[in-house]
Amino acid sequence: MTRAVASAALLLLPLLYVLHCSNNVDAAQGQTSQPNIVILLADDLGWSDVGWRNPFMPTPTLDKMAREGMILNQSYVQQTCSPSRAALMSGRYPHHLGLQYNTIKSGWNIHLADDQPILPEALKKLGYATHMVGKWHLGFCNWRYTPTYRGFQSFYGYYNAAEDYYTHIENNGYDFRDNDQVDKSAVGLYSTNLFNDRAIRIINDHNTSQPLFLYLAYQAVHGPLQAPQEYIDRHCKHIPDNNRKIKCGMIAALDESVKNVTHALKQRGLMDNTFILFSSDNGGPVHEYASNYPLRGSKITLWEGGTRAAAFAYAPSFLQKTNSSYEELIHITDWYPTLVEAAGGGSSVANIDGVSQWKNLLSGGPGPRQEFIYNMDEVRNDSAIRRGRYKLIQGYARNPNGWFVPPELEKALNETTVDIHGEKNSPPYSLYDLETDPEERHNIIDSHQTVFHNLKARLDSYRPSLVPTKHYDYIRASKPDNFNGNWSPGWC
Ligand SMILES: *[C@@H]1O[C@H](CO)[C@@H](O)[C@H](O)[C@H]1NC(C)=O
Ligand SMILES: *[C@@H]1O[C@H](CO)[C@@H](O)[C@H](O)[C@H]1NC(C)=O
Ligand SMILES: *[C@@H]1O[C@H](CO)[C@@H](O)[C@H](O)[C@H]1NC(C)=O
Ligand SMILES: *[C@@H]1O[C@H](CO)[C@@H](O)[C@H](O)[C@H]1NC(C)=O
Numbered sequence: 001m002t003r004a005v006a007s008a009a010l011l012l013l014p015l016l017y018v019l020h021c022s023n024n025v026d027a028a029q030g031q032t033s034q035p036n037i038v039i040l041l042a043d044d045l046g047w048s049d050v051g052w053r054n055p056f057m058p059t060p061t062l063d064k065m066a067r068e069g070m071i072l073n074q075s076y077v078q079q080t081c082s083p084s085r086a087a088l089m090s091g092r093y094p095h096h097l098g099l100q101y102n103t104i105k106s107g108w109n110i111h112l113a114d115d116q117p118i119l120p121e122a123l124k125k126l127g128y129a130t131h132m133v134g135k136w137h138l139g140f141c142n143w144r145y146t147p148t149y150r151g152f153q154s155f156y157g158y159y160n161a162a163e164d165y166y167t168h169i170e171n172n173g174y175d176f177r178d179n180d181q182v183d184k185s186a187v188g189l190y191s192t193n194l195f196n197d198r199a200i201r202i203i204n205d206h207n208t209s210q211p212l213f214l215y216l217a218y219q220a221v222h223g224p225l226q227a228p229q230e231y232i233d234r235h236c237k238h239i240p241d242n243n244r245k246i247k248c249g250m251i252a253a254l255d256e257s258v259k260n261v262t263h264a265l266k267q268r269g270l271m272d273n274t275f276i277l278f279s280s281d282n283g284g285p286v287h288e289y290a291s292n293y294p295l296r297g298s299k300i301t302l303w304e305g306g307t308r309a310a311a312f313a314y315a316p317s318f319l320q321k322t323n324s325s326y327e328e329l330i331h332i333t334d335w336y337p338t339l340v341e342a343a344g345g346g347s348s349v350a351n352i353d354g355v356s357q358w359k360n361l362l363s364g365g366p367g368p369r370q371e372f373i374y375n376m377d378e379v380r381n382d383s384a385i386r387r388g389r390y391k392l393i394q395g396y397a398r399n400p401n402g403w404f405v406p407p408e409l410e411k412a413l414n415e416t417t418v419d420i421h422g423e424k425n426s427p428p429y430s431l432y433d434l435e436t437d438p439e440e441r442h443n444i445i446d447s448h449q450t451v452f453h454n455l456k457a458r459l460d461s462y463r464p465s466l467v468p469t470k471h472y473d474y475i476r477a478s479k480p481d482n483f484n485g486n487w488s489p490g491w492c
């Protein structure tokens with residue numbers, strides 16, 4: 001395997017040379033030699049809400065891409081939406097941004113820090129056309145914190161955490177924009193279709209003399225549970241539970257959109273020079289019928305089920321089609337430097353926490369990362385670190401903390417959900433060996449005191465750099481009543 005990977009890497013050398021050494025337009029092809037970059041971010045998709053882990057899930061497109069690309073099997077994200085998106089855009093841990101404690105709720109005056117350039121700004125500087133479609137959720141109290149002021153030349157989507165998929169209303173306010181303008185033409189239309197159509201339009205209108213960066217942050221499959229009936233009827237009849245059936249329909253629509261978007265890239269002749277990252281922003285919320293089986297826990301927890309994402313990389317021209325998985329540690333902060341390196345911008349970015357994985361993704365070789373911080377929350381007094389095979393959790397990793405078996409697997413596996421509640425009796429520290437126990441069933445702290453003390457020292461070494469959770473207030477002036485019924489910037 002290693003030898004095969006190495007020789008494949010040798011074959012790739014001429015291509016790598018082109019990718020790394022030239023930012024110029026290749027006149028012969030009328031195309032740039034920098035790769036197009038597409039991030040397909042699913043919202044709240046669970047570890048086993050995908051067909052390659054759960055054969056009951058109707059995701060033929062994602063399954064095929066995962067197989068032809070590389071499943072990122074140890075790809076870690078934050079436990080909730082805003083912190084994860086902040087880490088993706090900035091390359092920094094949420095605890096270095098003051099965003100470790102919570103998501104950004106409607107009307108709260110907090111936002112992603114604007115003291116350093118973020119990913120779209122960096123790619124724009126490297127010559128990219130930069131487009132964002134979908135959910136922002138990084139604050140909008142002032143225009144300067146919104147996507148078109150943070151490096152995206154276009155934005156089509158919404159600012160808040162969640163909303164109705166058809167009315168686009170959240171907490172009594174309409175939240176849907178085309179660039180800076182409120183877009184009422186979206187009313188009544190399902191967001192997966194809207195985002196699909198806009199992404200395809202961007203691809204079709206793209207001037208290929210420039211490389212393209214498309215950040216397509218789907219609303220799917222976050223709550224509320226809403227799917228067009230046709231997807232449920234066509235793809236989800238076999239799912240026993242009604243709510244899970246709707247979730248399945250949402251997932252089927254997402255998969256179809258990814259099929260459409262990749263088809264558009266092929267039609268435009270862009271696919272051969274495109275790198276696609278598919279990932280969930282956090283683990284699935286089990287109380288909303290997502291499944292992270294067999295991993296423990298849920299969205300919002302520090303358990304693997306909240307933080308280990310369903311993810312793959314797909315790039316037919318530069319990744320070997322090994323039908324294999326990348327088992328090296330990746331943290332969501334790594335994508336900023338990884339994609340900057342892919343774009344020819346050098347192998348590191350200053351003042352961030354991520355490390356570039358680009359060369360390792362290409363070669364399949366050992367990764368640059370030995371450890372990462374899951375989160376460090378001084379308000380709740382919890383934190384966790386992964387180092388090598390071990391994970392140390394300080395404080396309580398939060399509820400739901402059991403093992404949730406989705407209804408469609410209960411029969412096949414002859415297993416049911418084990419929902420344990422340990423908050424009151426949570427030990428101050430718990431240690432797991434994720435190599436032998438990825439399901440976090442056995443706290444081995446008593447028998448591994450040396451490992452515990454080493455990891456605790458590593459974890460504590462991060463504490464001095466923590467930026468305290470940003471103070472936030474609910475601002476009455478944010479009320480949609482003040483903006484013709486729309487969620488709108490302009491109140492901080
Ligand atoms: C991915 O990770 C899981 C959980 O640690 C492990 O069981 C599996 O063997 C890994 N590899 C693949 C290809 O799924
Ligand atoms: C995918 O494309 C087909 C054909 O244009 C369209 O009917 C369908 O609605 C698209 N899917 C989504 C999820 O938008
Ligand atoms: C694409 O951009 C190039 C360089 O700016 C320009 O010369 C060309 O006319 C553009 N093509 C189209 C179809 O707009
Ligand atoms: C890909 O790997 C899986 C799991 O290891 C295996 O079942 C399948 O047959 C492989 N497919 C191909 C096309 O090699």
Ligand SMILES: *[C@@H]1O[C@H](CO)[C@@H](O)[C@H](O)[C@H]1NC(C)=O
Nearest residue numbers: 410411412413414415416417
């Ligand atoms: C299912 O599991 C139960 C309890 O673990 C066991 O008693 C039973 O024999 C199992 N049934 C099958 C069909 O394996």
Ligand SMILES: *[C@@H]1O[C@H](CO)[C@@H](O)[C@H](O)[C@H]1NC(C)=O
Nearest residue numbers: 381382394395396427428429
């Ligand atoms: C935080 O939790 C740790 C154990 O996980 C405990 O030792 C420490 O005293 C707690 N700190 C505060 C301020 O409560």
